[in-house]
Amino acid sequence: MLSLSTLPPSSFLRPHGGDRRLFQRLHYPERCNFEKLGSYQIECKLAKLKQAPGGTNPDSLIKEPHKYFDQVIISVRSGDGGHGAILKMPNQSPAKPVGKLEKEKARIKGSIKRDFDGSLVLPVGGHGGDIVVYADEGRDTLLELHKKGRFSAKRGGNVDSTGVLTPQLRNGFASPSLRIPVPLGTVVKQKRGKLLADLTQPGQEILVARGGQGGISLLDAPEHKKKKLMSLTSNVLRDDSDKVLTHGQPGEEVSLELILRVVADVGLVGLPNAGKSTLLSAITLAKPDIADYPFTTLMPNLGRLDGDPALGPEMYSSAATLADLPGLIEGAHLGKGLGRNFLRHLRRTRVLVHVVDAAAEDPVNDYRTVREELRMYNPEYLRRPYLVVLNKIDLPQANERLQSLTEEISRIGTDVLPMNPQTVLEASDKLVPRTSDEEEEKDLEDYARPVAVVGVSVLKGVRVKEMLKQIRAALRQCRDSE
Numbered sequence: 001m002l003s004l005s006t007l008p009p010s011s012f013l014r015p016h017g018g019d020r021r022l023f024q025r026l027h028y029p030e031r032c033n034f035e036k037l038g039s040y041q042i043e044c045k046l047a048k049l050k051q052a053p054g055g056t057n058p059d060s061l062i063k064e065p066h067k068y069f070d071q072v073i074i075s076v077r078s079g080d081g082g083h084g085a086i087l088k089m090p091n092q093s094p095a096k097p098v099g100k101l102e103k104e105k106a107r108i109k110g111s112i113k114r115d116f117d118g119s120l121v122l123p124v125g126g127h128g129g130d131i132v133v134y135a136d137e138g139r140d141t142l143l144e145l146h147k148k149g150r151f152s153a154k155r156g157g158n159v160d161s162t163g164v165l166t167p168q169l170r171n172g173f174a175s176p177s178l179r180i181p182v183p184l185g186t187v188v189k190q191k192r193g194k195l196l197a198d199l200t201q202p203g204q205e206i207l208v209a210r211g212g213q214g215g216i217s218l219l220d221a222p223e224h225k226k227k228k229l230m231s232l233t234s235n236v237l238r239d240d241s242d243k244v245l246t247h248g249q250p251g252e253e254v255s256l257e258l259i260l261r262v263v264a265d266v267g268l269v270g271l272p273n274a275g276k277s278t279l280l281s282a283i284t285l286a287k288p289d290i291a292d293y294p295f296t297t298l299m300p301n302l303g304r305l306d307g308d309p310a311l312g313p314e315m316y317s318s319a320a321t322l323a324d325l326p327g328l329i330e331g332a333h334l335g336k337g338l339g340r341n342f343l344r345h346l347r348r349t350r351v352l353v354h355v356v357d358a359a360a361e362d363p364v365n366d367y368r369t370v371r372e373e374l375r376m377y378n379p380e381y382l383r384r385p386y387l388v389v390l391n392k393i394d395l396p397q398a399n400e401r402l403q404s405l406t407e408e409i410s411r412i413g414t415d416v417l418p419m420n421p422q423t424v425l426e427a428s429d430k431l432v433p434r435t436s437d438e439e440e441e442k443d444l445e446d447y448a449r450p451v452a453v454v455g456v457s458v459l460k461g462v463r464v465k466e467m468l469k470q471i472r473a474a475l476r477q478c479r480d481s482e
């Protein structure tokens, strides 16, 4: 679903109606009915009592999925190995008449499986189930995993034995792997540990916990026969301490941190209400929620852009995915608005599109604010080719100043952003603190210039084709340089 080839023609990370209302309550209290808020607080306290098995309150998952959809800690345990058995030779049965005993012994000896060196092959316990995490195109979020939190694979089967060695004796059954589906773009890490995998391709998988090995079986025999048996079963019957091997090995227990970074080529960024979701719905088949209040979008919406006709036969391989992100506000890096955590979803993008409401009070300042928040999150984001879309030019106040806004924004920045290897190295999901020297240099003029500034009305369809042309040109540029 998140891949270029199979993304469905609609957005899939839809904000829940209740989430938006909650967010409005928290960040725009003047719009809220406080009587209802009182009852809401009581509900919250009650909900805390009903904890989900995974530790996350199920009500929180429903009301605030944007806080949980892209990160989860789970613990997994692979299955223990099944046990082997202590087996006796059949001639130890007192019920058998002595005359037949020797015959039976010979028959068994002839039919029991042997290894290349002539030793007896005794059955082993089944392998415990492995735990595998795999990328599933049908998943959009990690929310489901919050509900469970703990995953255990089954143990392997024991050697099904009556305690007597017969040719029909079988190994214990191996348990199937427990496979955990996650969305494309999920990074799998050991909790507070090393990176295990970045699952970006459909079906890509990682074995995170190996099932325990099944225990081997041993031959039991009276002391006086042990020596003879030793020669028959040299690979198994060694000494008394070997007995422990009849027990299957335990499975592994691991705590994992799963982090989703959506797989998209183009990221739409801008202040709330700028028209990002409207833009996405104008050029893709995605149907994100659109409304005239801030923070309509709480989780990224993805849409698929058809192939670039300018590439001729290569057109089909050039389809791109667009990610419409929640609105950023000044101070997002300090946690204002929705905070800045969702900016991790720009990590994999190659081109950024700044959507600016040209009818707003100070569009240039809005643009600079977003640029600065990007820099505070990850300076590397500023090095990506980007265009600026001055939206809402159907409104007179936007249309009248379109020319001057275009000129002013085009002037901001330099043609080539000076490279600071240290900042590039430090670029990560963590905030990169500035040194005091950098603070002094903090000058918006070191932004790279936009590849284009386009005035549009995505709502009315004005100059949308021109904007699309520019987005495709930027994508082609990236393609060529790659």
Ligand SMILES: Nc1nc2c(ncn2[C@@H]2O[C@H](COP(=O)(O)OP(=O)(O)OP(=O)(O)O)[C@@H](O)[C@H]2O)c(=O)[nH]1
Pocket: 270, 271, 272, 273, 274, 275, 276, 277, 278, 279, 289, 290, 291, 292, 293, 294, 295, 296, 297, 298, 325, 326, 327, 328, 391, 392, 393, 394, 395, 456, 457, 458, 459, 460
């Ligand atoms: N007049 C006009 N209104 C527009 C245009 N594009 C979007 N809008 C309106 O602006 C409002 C906000 O649009 P959204 O697409 O939800 O804005 P957003 O940037 O996704 O907002 P958040 O999700 O809150 O970040 C809606 O009422 C849209 O109808 C436009 O070109 N012209």
Ligand SMILES: [Mg+2]
Pocket: 276, 277, 278, 288, 289, 290, 296, 297, 324, 325, 326
């Ligand atoms: Mg939106």
